[in-house]
Amino acid sequence: xxxxxxxxxxxxxxxxxxxxxxxxxxxxxxxxxxxxxxxxxxxxxxxxxxxxxxxxxxxxxxxxxxxxxxxxxxxxxxxxxxxxxxxxxxxxxxxxxxxxxxxxxxxxxxxxxxxxxxxxxxxxxxxxxxxxxxxxxxxxxxxxxxxxxxxxxxxxxxxxxxxxxxxxxxxxxxxxxxxxxxxxxxxxxxxxxxxxxxxxxxxxxxxxxxxxxxxxxxxxxxxxxxxxxxxxxxxxxxxxxxxxxxxxxxxxxxxxxxxxxxxxxxxxxxxxxxxxxxxxxxxxxxxxxxxxxxxxxxxxxxxxxxxxxxxxxxxxxxxxxxxxxxxxxxxxxxxxxxxxxxxxxxxxxxxxxxxxxxxxxxxxxxxxxxxxxxxxxxxxxxxxxxxxxxxxxxxxxxxxxxxxxxxxxxxxxxxxxxxxxxxxxxxxxxxxxxxxxxx
Ligand SMILES: CCCCCCCCCC(=O)SCCNC(=O)CCNC(=O)[C@H](O)C(C)(C)COP(=O)(O)OP(=O)(O)OC[C@H]1O[C@@H](n2cnc3c(N)ncnc32)[C@H](O)[C@@H]1OP(=O)(O)O
Numbered sequence: 001x002x003x004x005x006x007x008x009x010x011x012x013x014x015x016x017x018x019x020x021x022x023x024x025x026x027x028x029x030x031x032x033x034x035x036x037x038x039x040x041x042x043x044x045x046x047x048x049x050x051x052x053x054x055x056x057x058x059x060x061x062x063x064x065x066x067x068x069x070x071x072x073x074x075x076x077x078x079x080x081x082x083x084x085x086x087x088x089x090x091x092x093x094x095x096x097x098x099x100x101x102x103x104x105x106x107x108x109x110x111x112x113x114x115x116x117x118x119x120x121x122x123x124x125x126x127x128x129x130x131x132x133x134x135x136x137x138x139x140x141x142x143x144x145x146x147x148x149x150x151x152x153x154x155x156x157x158x159x160x161x162x163x164x165x166x167x168x169x170x171x172x173x174x175x176x177x178x179x180x181x182x183x184x185x186x187x188x189x190x191x192x193x194x195x196x197x198x199x200x201x202x203x204x205x206x207x208x209x210x211x212x213x214x215x216x217x218x219x220x221x222x223x224x225x226x227x228x229x230x231x232x233x234x235x236x237x238x239x240x241x242x243x244x245x246x247x248x249x250x251x252x253x254x255x256x257x258x259x260x261x262x263x264x265x266x267x268x269x270x271x272x273x274x275x276x277x278x279x280x281x282x283x284x285x286x287x288x289x290x291x292x293x294x295x296x297x298x299x300x301x302x303x304x305x306x307x308x309x310x311x312x313x314x315x316x317x318x319x320x321x322x323x324x325x326x327x328x329x330x331x332x333x334x335x336x337x338x339x340x341x342x343x344x345x346x347x348x349x350x351x352x353x354x355x356x357x358x359x360x361x362x363x364x365x366x367x368x369x370x371x372x373x374x375x376x377x378x379x380x381x382x383x384x385x386x387x388x389x390x391x392x393x394x395x396x397x398x399x400x401x402x403x404x405x406x407x408x409x410x411x412x413x414x415x416x417x418x419x420x421x422x423x424x425x426x427x428x429x430x431x432x433x434x435x436x437x438x439x
Contacts, residue, residue: 034166037092037100040122047129049139050306057301057308067141067208070134071215075176078132078217083170083226086131086181090123092165095188101161111159113337114320116185116197118313121146123167124181124201125306131171131179132205132216143210146312147178148202149343150236154336155195164188165196173233177213178204180233200236210307210348243342243424248413260419261412268405285403286330288411291361293326299353299377310349315375319343319357319391323371326359330404331369331397338368339394339425347388353377356385361404363418369395370418392421 035043045052051060072078094101094111104115128144159165169183181201186193205214221227245251253261270278281287297318305311320337327335349355356376363370373391378384406412 034089034091035126037090037119040090040119040126044122044126044129044306047126047140048143048306050308054301054304057304061209061308064139064141064208067137067139070137070141071207073215075215075218078215080218080220081131081171082220082222083172083229084222085133086127087170088123088127088130088168090119090167092119092167094161095164098162105161108334109161111161111165113159113324114317116159117152117316117320117340118311119167120152120183120185120199120201121311121313121316123169123183124199124203127169127171127181127183128179128203128205128216131174131219141208142214142216143206143208143307144179144203145206145210145307145348146201146345147204148240148345149316149340150180150200150202150240151342152197152199152340154197154338159187159196164193166193169199171219172200172229173236174216174219175237177206177216178202179216180236182229210309243420248417253413253416257416257419261406261416264405264412264415268407279407281405282403285405286361288360288362288404288406288414291326291330291404293322293329293359295322295357295359297355297357299349299351299355301351304351307348308351310351310353310355312345315345315349315355315389316343316391318355319359319373319375319389320393322357322359323373323391323393324395326361326371327369327393327395327397330361330364331367331395331399331401333398335369335395335397337393338396341392341394341421341424343389343391345389347377347386349377349388350379353379355388360414362414363422364401364404365422367397367400368422369397369401370422371395372414372418392418394422394425 044050049060049063051057092100094104104111106112124146125144129140129142132140132142132144134140164187166186166188167183168186169181171179172182173180179202181203183199183201184195185197185199187196205216206212207214219230221230252258267282268279269276270280295318299310303310303314320340324335324337354377356378357373359371359373361369362372371393373393374387375389375391376385376387378386404415406415
């Protein structure tokens with residue numbers, strides 16, 4: 001079995017120079033050269049004409065209906081764009097503006113990763129609006145939503161709440177209505193920005209009312225490097241389809257996986273009885289059902305996105321923080337996140353919903369803890385629960401953690417799914433103590 005570990009950012013492998021896009025194009029389309037983190041959401045509101053006041057949200061959505069005529073009837077009708085057209089840089093000046101720090105601070109004097117997830121989500125959407133910008137219109141007719149966090153890899157640098165952070169990113173691949181966005185994060189050490197994180201998101205364009213699909217501009221790679229990125233985007237799409245078609249919700253586990261589960265089952269049979277029903281935990285192991293934590297959020301208007309649904313970044317922060325607490329209580333020491341993958345946004349969450357989050361450890365190995373968070377919503381009127389997201393987080397604990405044992409068939413599938421996510425991480429790299437990234 002492959003040992004999963006921190007993945008080096010593409011950037012630290014020399015694919016990208018800090019502060020410059022892969023395209024080596026102009027740093028970004030704003031006059032200032034770089035957006036301040038506060039400008040990102042303001043800019044998004046301006047682009048879609050979103051209300052800044054909940055009282056006006058219905059009126060704002062009514063006005064958006066008028067933008068229907070700007071929607072393209074086919075992708076061919078839209079001008080192609082280059083990667084540098086969507087390239088954006090954003091500064092989170094934690095060092096130079098100490099008043100910003102409070103929001104990002106953990107009690108351990110590190111940066112809250114949940115806040116970073118929110119910033120990445122907003123930035124990803126802004127990047128897509130840059131790609132699809134209509135120069136003749138002030139507002140965009142598109143509603144761009146986060147469909148998938150394909151992966152986020154942490155690099156080796158620690159995140160200090162006292163040093164400036166910089167994000168950059170651009171569209172790296174497009175389909176008909178979807179766009180893959182690659183983003184990077186750097187932190188200032190001395191007078192240089194060093195890579196700390198690589199992220200790949202998939203965003204989907206919808207019409208002005210977020211009711212049906214909408215075409216996005218084609219993307220033209222301009223250099224061999226960009227062609228490679230585009231090709232990678234194509235491969236990523238194929239990989240996602242393959243991963244989903246072999247999902248344990250659709251197909252039986254492989255022979256090797258079935259063996260794993262049966263071995264685990266045999267390891268839990270009580271040798272003193274001849275029974276399939278008396279189960280005993282091996283030493284240094286925990287039943288999966290005892291690794292759960294749950295939470296409930298009331299989705300207030302304050303957490304809405306530009307389309308009056310609940311902001312994806314908020315959902316990720318809440319899920320991440322619950323996952324972190326789950327890993328912490330399971331492992332008995334402060335864990336740090338090493339990877340996030342395959343967060344699928346299946347259904348929008350309406351303002352006013354009750355959001356139920358259930359988190360559980362589904363796989364462990366050495367110091368690694370794989371946590372799955374399932375989120376579902378119900379309205380106060382309708383008690384029926386609907387799944388909106390499934391989140392997968394990989395943490396590393398400072399010390400070796402117990403094994404987790406499934407008791408039921410359903411839990412065995414969770415275990416195998418966790419193992420698949422864990423094994424989908426890239427080659428291991430040495431972990432350094434300064435990698436801590438906490439909630
Ligand atoms: C106030 C300040 C705040 C500012 C923040 C702004 C940030 C706003 C961003 C958000 O917060 S969005 C909120 C979180 N996201 C959601 O609520 C999305 C919920 N999910 C959905 O609405 C639908 O599942 C979704 C629109 C994503 C897809 O709907 P469908 O499944 O009907 O889509 P369809 O099958 O028609 O596929 C459309 C495209 O999406 C692609 N797609 C769909 N699901 C995907 C997936 N999971 N992964 C990758 N691609 C996916 C699909 O391949 C296809 O691509 P192409 O047209 O290019 O071929």
